[in-house]
Structure formats: structure tokens, C-alpha cells
Amino acid sequence: MPRNDDHRMLTNIGSDRVRSVRALGRRAVRERERLFLAEGPQAVREVVAHRPDTVQDLYFEAQVGTQATDIRQETVLDAARAAGLSIREVSHEVLVAMSDAVAPQGVVAVCRPIDVPLDTVLDERPRFLVILTNVRDPGNAGTVIRGADAAGADAVLLSDSSVDIYNPKVVRSTVGSLFHLPIVTGVPIAVLLDRVRAAGLALLAADGSGDTLLGDVDLARSHAWVMGNEAWGLEPDVRAACDTVVRVPIYGKAESLNLAMAATLCLYQSAGLQKRPDIR
Amino acid sequence: MPRNDDHRMLTNIGSDRVRSVRALGRRAVRERERLFLAEGPQAVREVVAHRPDTVQDLYFEAQVGTQATDIRQETVLDAARAAGLSIREVSHEVLVAMSDAVAPQGVVAVCRPIDVPLDTVLDERPRFLVILTNVRDPGNAGTVIRGADAAGADAVLLSDSSVDIYNPKVVRSTVGSLFHLPIVTGVPIAVLLDRVRAAGLALLAADGSGDTLLGDVDLARSHAWVMGNEAWGLEPDVRAACDTVVRVPIYGKAESLNLAMAATLCLYQSAGLQKRPDIR
Numbered sequence: 001m002p003r004n005d006d007h008r009m010l011t012n013i014g015s016d017r018v019r020s021v022r023a024l025g026r027r028a029v030r031e032r033e034r035l036f037l038a039e040g041p042q043a044v045r046e047v048v049a050h051r052p053d054t055v056q057d058l059y060f061e062a063q064v065g066t067q068a069t070d071i072r073q074e075t076v077l078d079a080a081r082a083a084g085l086s087i088r089e090v091s092h093e094v095l096v097a098m099s100d101a102v103a104p105q106g107v108v109a110v111c112r113p114i115d116v117p118l119d120t121v122l123d124e125r126p127r128f129l130v131i132l133t134n135v136r137d138p139g140n141a142g143t144v145i146r147g148a149d150a151a152g153a154d155a156v157l158l159s160d161s162s163v164d165i166y167n168p169k170v171v172r173s174t175v176g177s178l179f180h181l182p183i184v185t186g187v188p189i190a191v192l193l194d195r196v197r198a199a200g201l202a203l204l205a206a207d208g209s210g211d212t213l214l215g216d217v218d219l220a221r222s223h224a225w226v227m228g229n230e231a232w233g234l235e236p237d238v239r240a241a242c243d244t245v246v247r248v249p250i251y252g253k254a255e256s257l258n259l260a261m262a263a264t265l266c267l268y269q270s271a272g273l274q275k276r277p278d279i280r
Numbered sequence: 281m282p283r284n285d286d287h288r289m290l291t292n293i294g295s296d297r298v299r300s301v302r303a304l305g306r307r308a309v310r311e312r313e314r315l316f317l318a319e320g321p322q323a324v325r326e327v328v329a330h331r332p333d334t335v336q337d338l339y340f341e342a343q344v345g346t347q348a349t350d351i352r353q354e355t356v357l358d359a360a361r362a363a364g365l366s367i368r369e370v371s372h373e374v375l376v377a378m379s380d381a382v383a384p385q386g387v388v389a390v391c392r393p394i395d396v397p398l399d400t401v402l403d404e405r406p407r408f409l410v411i412l413t414n415v416r417d418p419g420n421a422g423t424v425i426r427g428a429d430a431a432g433a434d435a436v437l438l439s440d441s442s443v444d445i446y447n448p449k450v451v452r453s454t455v456g457s458l459f460h461l462p463i464v465t466g467v468p469i470a471v472l473l474d475r476v477r478a479a480g481l482a483l484l485a486a487d488g489s490g491d492t493l494l495g496d497v498d499l500a501r502s503h504a505w506v507m508g509n510e511a512w513g514l515e516p517d518v519r520a521a522c523d524t525v526v527r528v529p530i531y532g533k534a535e536s537l538n539l540a541m542a543a544t545l546c547l548y549q550s551a552g553l554q555k556r557p558d559i560r
Binding site: 042050143146147148149150151152153175176177180181248249250251252253254255256257258260261264265268271 | 322330423426427428429430431432433455456457460461528529530531532533534535536537538540541544545548551
């Protein structure tokens, strides 16, 4: 056994440690402690694989599940041990008490924030960015981050008026993508637009009111997609600040697409659906 | 006032009528009564506009909301009156008691099933169909129906192992698309695949295991997309029965896309993102 495993199983659901983990379900506590929770084998596997530097503690429950579940968990724990992470076994009751999830699936990691400064992203000369402003629903924000990852975007930038990316529902709905690409948070939308434009990217607003169809946009030059609130779209001043306002065509009688659907189509249009050597 | 309005406001939340509407939240009751519920101004507007023949009763609460809400509701009620529908005012408490929704938004319609026989769809010589099998999450099923509508599919066919399309969560998440295009339900998947193939359409399985990339599929000939369960995809025998198994390329580090995202990309690839004269 590697020496970073503490072998005393945690069983007291009333302990300060359990309560402090559980409290990370609240935004104010996350911001004060500068910590958040990744829950379940998929999220924990991805943070261990891609951002082990951000993992403060990892808690797991000895599995009494199927063989497949046990193997999956062992793989995650082996990777965590190999990365030299602090690992602690807990009882089922403690894991449930720590987690926001209805079914925490055996493992949670307490992580330090993964967001990066805007300069870090712009210094890399990005060619394809995603900017979210006023996106309030955790599931939508997480799904767009997952889509940005799948489409090969260089980074996702969230304005200060957007949902907290460390909300457990956001973390879950990114299905690990939160740890795959650089994410910027907390910058006013006007600053994001100015800085990204100054870095040479075209600003493309995705909005049902757009007069340019998605298929007609020049995506060969570097660009950033700007997406707004799920219910009311982009504010007029944000639309006005963009170079092009783009809408996804509607062929049938539907009034609109939802944010995640429209975002997926725009981002994949950027990625190009053509066969490329670097895809899998 | 048109004569089809009954002017006595319903106020008794314990009445048989209110209870019988409320009971439509349960699948067994929906199937026995051959009725379901469309809730909120958007769904009700769409059923009144596109399938008024299926509306049995319409209940509304006099609005005390914003001017915009009142105008929206009046528009729906005017259209319902023009269609000669049975309309009844109810108290706020009655509307809440009737509805499955947390916020029923002032209006509900009790509707007869909108699904059509498979023959009705195939007799129209469809060129672009969507087949769902084992889709269990109401939100996913509704979102795919919405996407099929937006992409201009000719119909959606759900196998008998899929979620009930009259589940209030499905109805809500279609945002009216349930009433826009023909929908077939309750047919075994093997029969759906046989009949659709016999009608001359290629069967395209959408599955992460596919060896054909989305951008490489011939979509010029008539075809049906076959989509499976959100967690475990398509069953091996369904994949084997299809002509091509297609996967959406992943450009970044994401492991996969969710069902709604993958479906949206596939369906829009069929629609073609090119400018067409018939789009809006």
C-alpha cells in the first residue's frame, strides 16, 4: 500500500471533516474555502487524469457493487495513488453525507478551483473560443462546456453574470469536460468581448434573431461564439458588440432550439464535420 | 362572448372533474382514458393552432400577471374560441390542482392522443425519419422530438420500449413540437426497422461505436436515424439491423456527447446547414 493512504476509515457523519465537505454544496462556502466537489467515478477519474494538481482530498467507499463497478473504482484509485494524492476510505453513510448527489457512486474529490486567468488563454493565441453570458441553468452551462470540449474549442469564458461552474450540477453535467480545457470565470462580459476582439478573434453572437444563417458564416478565421441566457437570449448591447449575429435555421414548425442544441450545432460547425486526421 | 364558453368558474379543487384532470399525470390513467394534458400557453397555443381536433377541454385562470402574460393568454384563448373549443375559467387553486407543473402558467388543455398509425407515415413516402428505441428520459425524448421538428424530419417513430410521449415532462420539453409532425408510438423496434426499410429508406444507427463519421454518410437518399438509450446506446441487434452505424466525431478530450446533442447534430446534418429557400 502506498504511504499516502490513511487506513482509518471515516465513519462519523457528524464530524467536522464530513460537514466541511458537505458544505461545499453552497456557493458562499465554495468561494470562501476556494474548494469544490467532483463526485462519482467519471468526474474523479478525469480530474485525477487531467488536473491532479487541483485535488486536495479524495474519499471513497469500499464497493460492494458489481464487478464492473469495483474494477472502475479500483482504476480511479490506482491512478490517484500513482499521482500521490491523499486518499481516505469512508463508510457509505459518510459518502452520502458528503455529497450533493442522490447516488454519489462511491467516490468524491475535494478540488481547488481549475479556472485560469483570461491572459493565460489569450497568450496561447486561441483560434476558437466560447463565451457564455447570463447562462443561469447549471445543466445548460455544463452541457455547453461538454460540447465545447467535444468540438475542440480552445477555452470557455464565462462572464461574471453566469452560473458558478463549481456548482455540483454544473460539474456533473460537464461529465469530466470541466477538467479538459481552460475555463475563465468572473470577468464582466464587456471586458471579455473587448479583450477577445483585441486578440484578433471575430465575435459571433448565436441568437435566434440573427440575420446570418449558420451555414453562411466564415469560420475559417479565428472566432469566438457568444451565447446568452437560455430564456431571453443575448442582451441588445452584447449583440451589438458582436461582428455577426448568427441564427441556426429552422426547417420545420419549431419556434426555436434550446441553448444546448443551438450551441452544439454552432460549435460543431466551427469544428467542421469533415473528416480530420486529429479526430477520434 | 362566444357560446362555447361556460361562464361558471370552477373553484372546487375536490371536484371529480379536477381530480380526473389531475389523474392524467399517471400513465395508467392516460392509457385508460385515452387523454393527456398540455400545460402552459406555449403548448396550448400549438395544440390549438395545429391539432385543435384533439382538444377535449381547455381550462384557464384569469391572469393577474404582467401585461405581456395577459396578452399572450388572450391570444391563445381567442384562437381556441375561433376553433370552437370548449373553454372553462378556473380559479388559481384549481389550475394548480389540475397540473403536474410547478408553475402551470395559466392554461391547460385536455387532449386526445395525437399519435398516428405507422401506415399513415409510410403512405406519405417520407424521406427523413427519426426512430427512437429505449429512450427512457422524458426530457431527452422531448428534446429529440423538438430537434426532429426543427430539422424538418417527416415524422418521429418511437418503439414500444420508449418513454410515454404523453408524460407531462415529454409534452413540456417538446415545446409544442409534439403537435407539429406525425408521431408513431407503441410499435416493436424490429417491426419499425423492417417496415421503414421496406419503404425504401436507409437505416442509419447513431452510436458512439460507429465506424462511419457523420460527415461521411450519404444523406442524399431517403433515410431514418435510429437512436437508442441515453446511457447504453443501441442494442447490438438493432445496430446490426441498420445499414450504417454512424458516430459524431469528437475533436477534444470529451468521451462522448449526450443523446440530445448527438441527435441534434445528426438531424441537422440531414437537414443540411446550407441556405435553402424553404427555411426561416
